Amino acid sequence: xxxxxxxxxxxxxxxxxxxxxxxxxxxxxxxxxxxxxxxxxxxxxxxxxxxxxxxxxxxxxxxxxxxxxxxxxxxxxxxxxxxxxxxxxxxxxxxxxxxxxxxxxxxxxxxxxxxxxxxxxxxxxxxxxxxxxxxxxxxxxxxxxxxxxxxxxxxxxxxxxxxxxxxxxxxxxxxxxxxxxxxxxxxxxxxxxxxxxxxxxxxxxxxxxxxxxxxxxxxxxxxxxxxxxxxxxxxxxxxxxxxxxxxxxxxxxxxxxxxxxxxxxxxxxxxxxxxxxxxxxxxxxxxxxxxxxxxxxxxxxxxxxxxxx
Amino acid sequence: xxxxxxxxxxxxxxxxxxxxxxxxxxxxxxxxxxxxxxxxxxxxxxxxxxxxxxxxxxxxxxxxxxxxxxxxxxxxxxxxxxxxxxxxxxxxxxxxxxxxxxxxxxxxxxxxxxxxxxxxxxxxxxxxxxxxxxxxxxxxxxxxxxxxxxxxxxxxxxxxxxxxxxxxxxxxxxxxxxxxxxxxxxxxxxxxxxxxxxxxxxxxxxxxxxxxxxxxxxxxxxxxxxxxxxxxxxxxxxxxxxxxxxxxxxxxxxxxxxxxx
Numbered sequence: 001x002x003x004x005x006x007x008x009x010x011x012x013x014x015x016x017x018x019x020x021x022x023x024x025x026x027x028x029x030x031x032x033x034x035x036x037x038x039x040x041x042x043x044x045x046x047x048x049x050x051x052x053x054x055x056x057x058x059x060x061x062x063x064x065x066x067x068x069x070x071x072x073x074x075x076x077x078x079x080x081x082x083x084x085x086x087x088x089x090x091x092x093x094x095x096x097x098x099x100x101x102x103x104x105x106x107x108x109x110x111x112x113x114x115x116x117x118x119x120x121x122x123x124x125x126x127x128x129x130x131x132x133x134x135x136x137x138x139x140x141x142x143x144x145x146x147x148x149x150x151x152x153x154x155x156x157x158x159x160x161x162x163x164x165x166x167x168x169x170x171x172x173x174x175x176x177x178x179x180x181x182x183x184x185x186x187x188x189x190x191x192x193x194x195x196x197x198x199x200x201x202x203x204x205x206x207x208x209x210x211x212x213x214x215x216x217x218x219x220x221x222x223x224x225x226x227x228x229x230x231x232x233x234x235x236x237x238x239x240x241x242x243x244x245x246x247x248x249x250x251x252x253x254x255x256x257x258x259x260x261x262x263x264x265x266x267x268x269x270x271x272x273x274x275x276x277x278x279x280x281x282x283x284x285x286x287x288x289x290x291x292x293x294x295x296x297x298x299x300x301x302x303x304x305x306x307x308x309x
Numbered sequence: 310x311x312x313x314x315x316x317x318x319x320x321x322x323x324x325x326x327x328x329x330x331x332x333x334x335x336x337x338x339x340x341x342x343x344x345x346x347x348x349x350x351x352x353x354x355x356x357x358x359x360x361x362x363x364x365x366x367x368x369x370x371x372x373x374x375x376x377x378x379x380x381x382x383x384x385x386x387x388x389x390x391x392x393x394x395x396x397x398x399x400x401x402x403x404x405x406x407x408x409x410x411x412x413x414x415x416x417x418x419x420x421x422x423x424x425x426x427x428x429x430x431x432x433x434x435x436x437x438x439x440x441x442x443x444x445x446x447x448x449x450x451x452x453x454x455x456x457x458x459x460x461x462x463x464x465x466x467x468x469x470x471x472x473x474x475x476x477x478x479x480x481x482x483x484x485x486x487x488x489x490x491x492x493x494x495x496x497x498x499x500x501x502x503x504x505x506x507x508x509x510x511x512x513x514x515x516x517x518x519x520x521x522x523x524x525x526x527x528x529x530x531x532x533x534x535x536x537x538x539x540x541x542x543x544x545x546x547x548x549x550x551x552x553x554x555x556x557x558x559x560x561x562x563x564x565x566x567x568x569x570x
Contacts, residue, residue: 169431176430176433177427177430178427181416181417181420184406184409187406188405188408189404191368192404192406195366195388195481196392196417197389198420
């Protein structure tokens with residue numbers, strides 16, 4: 001039983017990481033109706049920047065504190081993601097205003113390859129690590145309930161905590177502020193949003209910057225767990241089934257979808273793996289997404305689109 | 310009686326021409342709009358009515374001509390700037406924010422007037438909360454006015470067409486506009502819905518003194534509620550004046566009924 005709980009917790013934690021990336025997809029889709037293929041590349045770019053800067057800054061400025069290095073690297077990386085957002089809006093989105101969704105999707109594909117390449121040119125293409133100063137020794141909890149207790153990684157707990165904070169802030173931002181309302185308005189109808197004086201260009205910068213910021217948080221947590229390398233960008237594609245499951249426009253959906261997939265693939269590997277020969281973890285999420293597309297295409301929490309014909 | 314409140318010219322369109330590639334949408338059109346009046350732009354399908362509205366609203370930039378609004382001359386307008394100058398609009402094909410409730414849709418109309426910071430709004434501290442409540446009161450007035458109290462929290466996408474049209478109008482009204490551009494407000498409505506909408510338009514005009522520019526191809530309704538009417542056909546102006554004058558204008562009759570060759 002203790003082992004089962006451990007697997008579930010492990011799955012939940014992996015799920016939180018998926019959720020963090022999925023959040024970025026949902027944010028941009030919600031506010032601009034664009035499926036941002038580049039979210040994975042943004043995670044990689046942000047993680048690379050975070051990893052390299054936290055390493056370089058102490059050398060350049062001659063200080064030792066790991067904490068200070070991380071904080072400074074985080075702030076500068078966040079600023080860089082803002083610059084990326086401004087450039088994307090200026091150079092890609094603005095010229096493509098009022099074009100079809102498919103054209104914007106192709107544009108984000110272009111951004112993906114550019115960011116992947118540019119990021120590695122600037123930051124280097126080796127494997128780097130982000131050291132958040134968290135002990136790698138697992139915590140042992142619930143010892144009184146299960147024999148031998150349950151092992152939990154400390155960085156997983158940090159990841160979960162950050163995800164909770166991020167999601168709460170975003171939820172309040174979208175529901176309670178005029179800017180949040182403007183973001184939702186732009187998502188639904190560009191032209192109408194403009195007619196009531198919502199500045200489209202500024203809204204896009206805001207939403208890409210927020211998505212860049214979530215990419216940075218995701219990249220930092222993933223990077224500290226798995227190391228920063230090119231595979232981060234492709235791992236981020238795991239967030240795709242998450243958004244299909246949760247619904248493209250739902251922030252809670254991104255979180256819960258992530259958790260379901262995280263736990264689901266671990267349990268499937270554990271119980272179904274031996275029967276059909278293992279390797280389930282790699283495709284389970286996509287198979288689940290496929291089922292959802294057939295049965296409930298709007299996802300768990302997505303808005304049901306009813307079109308007048 | 311009604312003519313007494315009509316003021317000076319506030320919007321003057323001078324020699325507007327607009328083409329999309331080789332297609333001439335508008336050719337050398339001039340007309341003006343006076344303060345507090347109901348000004349209609351009518352014409353058969355494809356006459357250039359919506360293009361005209363989009364020029365005023367800043368969505369399209371005319372190749373020639375000038376727009377004089379409140380004494381300021383513009384070569385082109387820009388949607389955001391137009392909104393800031395107090396011009397609101399509705400859309401021919403509903404352009405509501407489908408994912409949001411009726412209330413939120415109308416609230417977006419107040420966005421330009423919200424001055425407190427994002428952080429203050431998130432934390433709901435003092436001024437932000439007071440501001441939110443004040444705007445909410447304005448929105449409630451509009452909801453009462455349009456008689457959509459029962460649908461406040463409903464997602465707009467689920468409302469019947471006629472009600473969605475009202476929400477569209479409500480969102481525009483929430484901007485406290487001095488001029489309202491209505492793009493076929495009665496398109497696709499049944500007779501009862503048309504009468505309701507006419508009543509709302511006249512009430513807005515009477516109660517708030519809002520200048521109204523409206524597009525319609527249904528001549529009947531327009532003639533009843535407009536002070537002056539411009540008639541377009543194939544992108545040219547073929548008539549301009551009081552409803553009765555326009556009705557008896559031979560060019561207008563030909564455009565609507567066709568000419569025997």
